[in-house]
Amino acid sequence: MSALDKIKKMLKGHEEHVGKGIDKAGDMVDDRTKGKYKGHVDTAQDKLRQQFGTERDQDGPPRA
16 A cells, blocks of 8 residues: 555545645645745646545635
8 A cells, every 4th residue: 555545545434634735735825925936836736635525616615
């Protein structure tokens, strides 16, 4: 079992918290870089949400 699979297993059932953490981390990076890498950060956030099953609908709540 890969490390990513173990992390997914640990976080299962806590998708809302994972999504909030991804948002908070991205916001922190944007603040520290003054938005210089906003496009890259947004792409990374989207990919993380896909990996952990916390995809959002255009700034809406996580999909079920």
